[in-house]
Amino acid sequence: MTVLVTGAAGFIGAYTCRALAARGERVLGLDDFNDYYDPAIKRDRVAVLCPQVPIAELDLADHDALAALFERERPTRVVHLAAQAGVRYSLQNPRAYARSNLLGFTHVLELCRRHGVEHLVYASSSSVYGGRAIPPFREDQRIDRPLSFYAATKVANEAMAWSYAHLYGLACTGLRFFTVYGAWGRPDMAPVLFARAVLAGREIAVYNHGRMRRDFTHVGDIVAGVLGALDHPPSAGDGDGAPHRLFNLGNHTPVELERFIAVIEQAAGRPARKRYEPMQPGDMPETMADTSAAAAAFGFAPRTGIERGLPEVVDWCRDYFGPDRY
Known part of the structure; x- marks a missing residue:
């Protein structure tokens, strides 16, 4: 009984x-350890988090x-997390998204079918809610106005x-994942980007003049949801009529961007230099997730708020990158 996890070196x-x-x-x-961001982080990540798992x-x-x-390993269940994120x-290189998120997912679906995989769990995104989003986002809301090509590929994956x-x-x-963060997080996302910049004394870009709210969700809560x-x-x-379900995995607690930055400042012990x-x-x-469906189906109950989770990110950045690599 083998579980295949694609994107295994990802966050x-x-x-x-x-x-x-x-x-x-x-x-x-x-x-595939691609170079969308530094592959060394991916190799270090798996060496620390899951060294016993062959990749x-x-x-x-x-x-x-x-x-x-698939022929060699005969997986019974597949957790498909690989994607061009x-x-x-996606505005700069849409072909990378078509290759990984559309063609790659087609291959996964077809091989799961051919080999009788019992259950395919796949990653979608809160981005699918797009221009028609009405907080809190529910799985039955329309998703026909994606605001990016990345989001469009995730809408396509669901179909x-x-x-x-x-x-x-x-x-x-x-x-549908909602802004996942934690130690070993993606270096292109705001939690790690901001933490490194604040530690280094670099300026950070605060978009929409700070008028943003995000449903930041700790990776531990996300993984509990994936397994559930x-x-x-x-x-x-x-x-x-088909054996298919969709679930939001989020914290159901949107955080103002300025509050998010303030928690990082406190953990870093220095103020942020902001450029609006x-x-x-x-x-x-x-973004704001209604998680009642996941709670009813498998007891999903996120437990980690940013006051506990973001200091972990700052501490990891301090330890992993060090002052010479912030």
């Missing part, structure tokens, strides 16, 4: 591998290599997964 992926291994699962990771190094867009891995980068659930009975669960979803596969009655900027294309001014 959520490495923590998920660690949690699965800790409860005795046979885990196989997969990652196959391959690209999801390479169908033959992925097919050979980043809202703003693709539903079609495979409908056509072939492949049990699929999509998880994995353990509760949907039935045919869960998704309009207009809203960036593709961004959403507010």
Whole structure:
């Protein structure tokens, strides 16, 4: 009984591998260690968080290599976290998103179908709510106005997964993550970017002139949600006649951007140098998850607020990067 975790060297992926291994699962990771951000961070991350988990190094867009891995390992469940991430980068390089998030996900779906995978859990994003978002975001809200190409690929992933659930009975669960943060986080996201900048005394760009609210969700709470979803596969009655379900995984507590910065300042022991900027294309001014569906289905109950979680990020940045690399 093997659980395959794609994107295993990524932020959520490495923590998920660690949690699965800790409860005795046979885990196989997969990652291409691409250079969207420094691959050394990914290799260090897995060396610390899940050194006991073997990780196959391959690209999801390479169908033959992925097919050979499925044939060899015969995974019974798949946690698909690999994707080209980043809202703003999707404005610069949309082809990378088409390759990984669309072509790569097609390969994952088809191989799960061919090999009789019992349950596919895949990462979606709060970004799917887009221009029609009404806080708190509920899974039954319309998602037909994505504000970035990244978000559009995640909307497509949900439709693709539903079609495979409908056509072939492949049990699929999509998880809409809301601004995940924690130690070993992605260096292109605000928690690590801001923490490093404040520690170094560099200026930070505060978009929409600070009028932003985000549902920051600690990685420990996210991983608990991933495992909870994995353990509760949907039935045919869960998704309009198909074994497919969607869940928000967020903290249900939006935080003002200025408050978020203040907690980092306190943990770093120095003030932030702020440069106020207009809203960036593709961004959403507010995110807020309604998590009642996940709570009812598998007891999802986030426990970590930013007052506890953000100091962990600052401490990790201080230890990992050090004053010469802030």
